[in-house]
Amino acid sequence: xxxxxxxxxxxxxxxxxxxxxxxxxxxxxxxxxxxxxxxxxxxxxxxxxxxxxxxxxxxxxxxxxxxxxxxxxxxxxxxxxxxxxxxxxxxxxxxxxxxxxxxxxxxxxxxxxxxxxxxxxxxxxxxxxxxxxxxxxxxxxxxxxxxxxxxxxxxxxxxxxxxxxxxxxxxxxxxxxx
Numbered sequence: 001x002x003x004x005x006x007x008x009x010x011x012x013x014x015x016x017x018x019x020x021x022x023x024x025x026x027x028x029x030x031x032x033x034x035x036x037x038x039x040x041x042x043x044x045x046x047x048x049x050x051x052x053x054x055x056x057x058x059x060x061x062x063x064x065x066x067x068x069x070x071x072x073x074x075x076x077x078x079x080x081x082x083x084x085x086x087x088x089x090x091x092x093x094x095x096x097x098x099x100x101x102x103x104x105x106x107x108x109x110x111x112x113x114x115x116x117x118x119x120x121x122x123x124x125x126x127x128x129x130x131x132x133x134x135x136x137x138x139x140x141x142x143x144x145x146x147x148x149x150x151x152x153x154x155x156x157x158x159x160x161x162x163x164x165x166x167x168x169x170x171x172x173x174x175x176x177x178x
Contacts, residue, residue, distance in 0.1 A: 018083035038133035075168035101126035114152025
């Protein structure tokens with residue numbers, strides 16, 4: 001089940017969901033709109049290696065906007081810091097962004113119970129498109145979990161994305177043993 005607007009507010013009231021900053025006008029019937037932060041990153045090398053820490057170059061979106069180019073993976077970040085201690089947070093792109101040819105995730109739309117951070121976005125586009133810091137980019141929905149959680153994400157020793165950040169975080173795949 002997906003939480004309704006009233007239920008999201010109830011869960012925020014008891015601390016099991018945190019959204020900062022929270023703006024009431026961003027709360028939909030069953031979702032919360034999140035916004036693009038001012039920082040982007042691109043990988044320094046065109047060929048990425050899953051066993052290597054791939055370095056990124058940082059970009060700050062200027063006030064006049066920034067043009068995304070096709071065939072480039074951009075890492076973005078949400079303005080909003082979120083926590084979810086009882087529900088599964090799920091990030092989807094806003095249809096208005098999708099209709100501009102902007103995809104905000106390649107594979108990582110679902111967070112884990114206990115995820116406490118901003119969201120790194122995996123942004124790509126189908127044609128050149130100008131974006132702006134602060135623009136609505138996605139929406140969070142919260143799913144009910146069936147059963148008790150044994151280990152929340154924020155308490156896992158091997159969690160790769162626990163360090164709070166206001167910048168996009170590159171892949172930590174290289175830290176896995178394979």
